[in-house]
Amino acid sequence: MTLELVDAAAEPGLSRYAAIAAGLRERIAAGEWPPGTALPSEQVLAAQQGVAMATLRRALELLAAQGLLERVHGRGTFVRASLAGAxxxxxxxxxxxxxxxxxxxxxxxxxxxxxxxxxxxxxxxxxxxxxxxxxxxxxxxxxxxxxxxxxxxxxxxxxxxxxxxxxxxxxxxxxxxxxxxxxxxxxxxxxxxxxxxxxxxxxxxxxxxxxxxxxxxxxxxxxxxxxxxxxxxxxxxxxxxxxxx
Amino acid sequence: MTLELVDAAAEPGLSRYAAIAAGLRERIAAGEWPPGTALPSEQVLAAQQGVAMATLRRALELLAAQGLLERVHGRGTFVRASLAGAxxxxxxxxxxxxxxxxxxxxxxxxxxxxxxxxxxxxxxxxxxxxxxxxxxxxxxxxxxxxxxxxxxxxxxxxxxxxxxxxxxxxxxxxxxxxxxxxxxxxxxxxxxxxxxxxxxxxxxxxxxxxxxxxxxxxxxxxxxxxxxxxxxxxxxxxxxxxxxx
DNA sequence: AAGTGGTCTAGACCACTCT
DNA sequence: GAGTGGTCTAGACCACTTG
CATH class of the missing domain: 3.40.1410.10 (Chorismate lyase-like)
Known part of the structure; x- marks a missing residue:
């Protein structure tokens, strides 16, 4: 089954988690989750992408390491707001x-x-x-x-x-x-x-x-x-x- | 056996993988694996430390991210040699x-x-x-x-x-x-x-x-x-x- | 108490390197 | 082919935040 997700993850030669990260990056750049807002939970995203939670986590950790996301224990995963002021x-x-x-x-x-x-x-x-x-x-x-x-x-x-x-x-x-x-x-x-x-x-x-x-x-x-x-x-x-x- | 490994991992408040990383860092600093040489394989280290391989991996990845280790697919995990020359x-x-x-x-x-x-x-x-x-x-x-x-x-x-x-x-x-x-x-x-x-x-x-x-x-x-x-x-x-x- | 991310397990399979 | 690290799974339990 199941709904042929327009697999943003279909990039060739990329690992599953890297592809998912790339897909999320695009959706963030497109404004789906504006800066400062939270992404859906790991569970939801993992289900959405059809992968195990650990794999989805690697994607989020990658984007966090690149400074695009900020993960807060117990609260959620957020799109980083603008750079600090001065x-x-x-x-x-x-x-x-x-x-x-x-x-x-x-x-x-x-x-x-x-x-x-x-x-x-x-x-x-x-x-x-x-x-x-x-x-x-x-x-x-x-x-x-x-x-x-x-x-x-x-x-x-x-x-x-x-x-x-x-x-x-x-x-x-x-x-x-x-x-x-x-x-x-x-x-x-x-x-x-x-x-x-x-x-x-x-x-x-x-x-x-x-x-x-x-x-x-x-x-x-x-x-x-x-x-x-x-x-x-x-x-x-x-x-x-x-x-x- | 089996010298009661002085459980360098017994630090309080540290996660298992962070404690293992700290312990490995000390052993490297002490010269157990000189720069340029390979560490034992993940399997061996995991058994040595009594943790799952994934946990041991996290420790190695942490040290690699800190620039202390270099991981090479198919070859092994190496202690990084000195800084580049000039x-x-x-x-x-x-x-x-x-x-x-x-x-x-x-x-x-x-x-x-x-x-x-x-x-x-x-x-x-x-x-x-x-x-x-x-x-x-x-x-x-x-x-x-x-x-x-x-x-x-x-x-x-x-x-x-x-x-x-x-x-x-x-x-x-x-x-x-x-x-x-x-x-x-x-x-x-x-x-x-x-x-x-x-x-x-x-x-x-x-x-x-x-x-x-x-x-x-x-x-x-x-x-x-x-x-x-x-x-x-x-x-x-x-x-x-x-x-x- | 419910929901989130953080840690950890015990496997499986794949990709790469060496011999 | 044997040995290494890289990816992925399907869970479990813990720690933190919030209503």
């Missing part, structure tokens, strides 16, 4: 290490046609409409980080219209709430350089001052690049720890 | 990206009493004997990296006596071969600074030139810190990519 401070250590969230001040917001390099990083065609933002982030009243952001435009239209005064300090929760965009993972590329005159002015540093540069590409649940961001900060405040194994 | 280039990109190993030139080698800060990082008492090395690493004939190393001395005595001409370009395989020290993991702390006059001279750069600084602590199988190393390189050649999830 992990940018993981790269910088300014005077006060108090977990304070940097205050955000939008310096400029413009709708523009994507330059070639930005379009390529966003996975768009050159010239597609994007939202370009410049903002300064401060700690203890002192400007510390200068950020340059590019957001694809049909998707982020609500932010093109939202009054500047109503913007939040943390962007990712705002993306989720106002645009339904959930940042699920990001890639940060670290480099060192020096500040141009205009950049230096925003940070109250002399032109030519050494700076650390973090070039981020953020991706949503479906794997699309939804944000390109370049952050500059005083190189002397930069620090980062890497575990090698 | 992962320092993961942080720098000089002209040629050809996977070339940087040539090493020892600039100085001295037996000294450990300064307080070094002793602390090595987990020694201040004043304990250590080997202090300074070396320059070059690519394509050009000096690129300046390294400052501290090695605890009873342990690395063979390197205190080895003629400089016989040193290898890669240190970790040499530690393993000559001193029986196997580097299993390391922590790299990335920062930024400027070159002092002496440092700049070694790298053929002007004094005050911006540099990236990688401060490494390397640990052996038993978790002891066996090397403290600070590497300096041109800040403009620095790059590193971080995955955030």
């Amino acid at each position: 992990p940018m401070l993981r790269f910088f250590r300014f005077g006060d290490g108090s977990g304070e969230v940097p205050a955000s001040r939008i310096v400029s917001r413009r709708k523009v046609a994507a330059p070639a390099q930005i379009a390529q990083r966003l996975g768009l065609a050159k010239g597609e409409p994007v939202l370009h933002l410049l903002r300064v982030r401060s700690l203890g009243g002192k400007p510390r980080l200068l950020e340059d952001l590019w957001l694809p435009l049909p998707m982020f239209q609500p932010l093109a219209e939202l009054p500047i005064a109503q913007w939040e300090d943390l962007f990712y929760p705002m993306y989720a709430q106002r645009c339904g965009v959930h940042v699920q993972r990001a890639t940060d590329e670290i480099g060192f350089g020096t500040l141009g005159a205009a950049q230096a002015a925003h940070l109250a540093l002399p032109a030519g001052h050494p700076c650390a540069r973090v070039a981020r590409r953020a991706h949503d649940l479906a794997g699309r690049c939804v944000e390109v961001r370049t952050t500059l900060g005083d190189a002397h405040a930069f620090h980062y720890t890497v575990q090698i194994t | 992962p320092m280039l993961r942080f720098f990109r000089f002209g040629d990206g050809s996977g070339e190993v940087p040539a090493s030139r020892i600039v100085s080698r001295r037996k000294v009493a450990a300064p307080a800060q070094i002793a602390q990082r090595l987990g020694l008492a201040k004043g304990e004997p250590v080997l202090h090395l300074l070396r320059v690493r070059s690519l394509g004939g050009k000096p690129r990296l300046l390294e400052d190393l501290w090695l605890p001395l009873p342990m690395f005595q063979p390197l205190a006596e080895l003629p400089i001409a016989q040193w290898e370009d890669l240190f970790y395989p040499m530690y393993a071969q000559r001193c029986g020290v196997h580097v299993q993991r390391a922590t790299d702390e990335i920062g930024f600074g400027t070159l002092g006059a002496a440092q700049a001279a070694h790298l053929a750069l002007p004094a005050g030139h911006p540099c990236a600084r990688v401060a490494r602590r390397a640990h052996d199988l038993a978790g002891r810190c066996v090397e403290v190393r600070t590497t300096l390189g041109d800040a403009h050649a620095f790059h590193y990519t971080v995955q955030i999830t």
